[in-house]
Amino acid sequence: MSKKSVMYFWDPDVGNFHYGPGHPMKPQRLSVTHSLVMHYGLYKKMQVFRPYRASSHDMCRFHSDEYIDFLERVTPQNIQTFTKSLSHFNVGDDCPVFDGLYDFCSMYTGASLEGAVKLNNECCDIAINWSGGLHHAKKFEASGFCYVNDIVIAILELLKYHPRVLYIDIDIHHGDGVQEAFYLTDRVMTVSFHKYGNYFFPGTGDMYELGAESGRYYSVNVPLKEGIDDASYFQVFKPVIQGVMEFFQPSCIVLQCGADSLAGDRLGCFNLSIRGHGECVKFIRELGLPTLVLGGGGYTVRNVARAWTYETALLLDEPVSSEIPYNEYFEYFAPDFTLHPEVVTRQENANSKQYLEAIVRAVAENLKCLVHAPSVQMHHVPPDMLPCSRKPPASPAAATDGATSTPPATDAMSGAASPSGSAGTPASSGNTTPLAVEA
Known part of the structure; x- marks a missing residue:
């Protein structure tokens, strides 16, 4: 594999938040991951940045003003005054109010948005934000531990x-x-590989959810059963992605790398090894397109850190030792202290070869209905917008406010991502600060 230019976004505060006692989502996993990435020395092979923090204006590119205003104002101390709003915005047990909630959303969303800006400006080939990937959040409400959908906001920027x-x-x-x-x-085009059936959250993702109107056949779902292993997963992953690439012909990729598909996850039921999960990341890297790589789920902290560290190395095309280097979270990786622990199978693989082949065939037939990749009238981009070497606007907020063709919040929901929104001035990353990193 040829070397890629990689930018890695890390806010030192993003791992310090707490959803509450007993909650499976633990932002500390981000700190454990970052520590491992640093102690493997991977920072020497990429640009490490402290990212821009998203404003409410940025979040309202997709979400409603009322919802973001609620997130900005609610706290554990004043929660009693928001009783009706809590229910209205689906904030409660799964998506609790905790100290610094809005700041947490601002950090992970800003990092994804800035990664998209860097890709738009051709400053890198790959942008990594392990704190992002919160794919369940809806326009008007929180869902599945996710409050602000940083993925949608980043995609709107890429468009x-x-x-x-x-x-x-x-x-x-x-x-x-x-x-x-x-x-x-x-x-x-959205392509999701996930557990489906038996009331598994969120209950959507049937193969027959294909999209609608202009987006018909642009939603691709691969519903899997419990216990899938590396070989079975790649049996379906590779041909589906190859077919999508052939028919859709994208110019950019966003990859959500939720680590709850790993064997042994607290909430998961798959049998993927860290190498198997990483093989998907490697396959996407080899497609050679600008790629925004994000985190997502993952509820066994030590395995989340292992997977995302290993995948950072894969994206850099840098070999790393299986022996975990000593770091402040070293005891998390006991008793073996290895990057690739033995997979302990908790579920039998319920995915037969015939079942997976049938899925691949069905996806292939649906893709044929696209006929050809959609044509989009793209506006000419003035040459002084793009090169990284040119002086950017003073601040991301200022650049965003001046973008007359920023896709409005309703565009994503209505399928608008229209040609008129295809060539605005991107939110600049002019105040991105490289982190000081100790060897």
């Missing part, structure tokens, strides 16, 4: 320069929030 964006989701849960946002447009 300013890219006629077609491919979204790929390997989280064990269906990427319902992203699919819903772009269900009516032919400019974004």
Whole structure:
């Protein structure tokens, strides 16, 4: 594999939030991941940035003003005054109010948005934000531990320069929030590989959810049964992605790398190894398109850190030792202290070869209905917009406010991602600060 230019976005505060006692979503997993990435020395091979923090204006590119205003104002201390709003916005047990909730959303969303900006400006080939990938959040409400859908917001940014964006989701849960946002447009194809059936959350993702209106056949779902292993997963992943690439012909990819599809996950029921999960990431890297790589689910902290560290190395095409280097979270990786622990099978593989072959055939037939990749009238982009070497606007907020063709919040829901929104001025990353990293 040829070397790629990689930018890695990390806010030192993003791992310090707490959803509450007993909650399976633990932002600390991000700190554990980052520590491992640093102690493997991978920072030497990529540009590490402290990202821009998203404003409410950025979040309202997709979400409603009322919902974002609620997230900005509600706290554990004043929660009693928001009783009706909590129910209205689906905030409660799964998506609790915790200290710093809005700041947390601002951090992970800003990192994904800035990654998209860097890709638009051709500053890198791959942008990584392991804190992002919160794919369940809806326009008007929280869902599945997700509050702000950073993925949708990043894709809207990418659509300013890219006629077609491919979204790929390997989280064990269906990427319902992203699919819903772009269900009516032919400019974004969503492809989700997930557990489906037996009331598994979120309950969507049947193969026959194909999209509608202009977006018909642009939603691709691969419903899997429990216990799938590396060989079976790749048996379906590779041909589906190859078919999508042939018929959709995207110019950019967003990859959500939810680690709850790994064996041994607290909430999952698949049998993927870290190498198997990483093989999907490697396959996407080798497609050679600008790629935004995001995190997602993952509820066994040590395995989340292992997977995303290994995948950072794969994206850099850098070999790493299986022996975990000493770091402040070293005891998390006991007793073996290895990057690739033995897979302990908790579920039998219920996915027969025949079942997976039938899925691949069905997806292939649906893709044929596209006939050809959609044509999009792209506006000419003035040459002084693109090169990274040119001086950017003073701040991301200022650049965003000046983007007259930023896709409005309703565009994603209505399938609009229209040609008129394809060539606006991107939110600049002028104040992106490289992190000081210790060896």
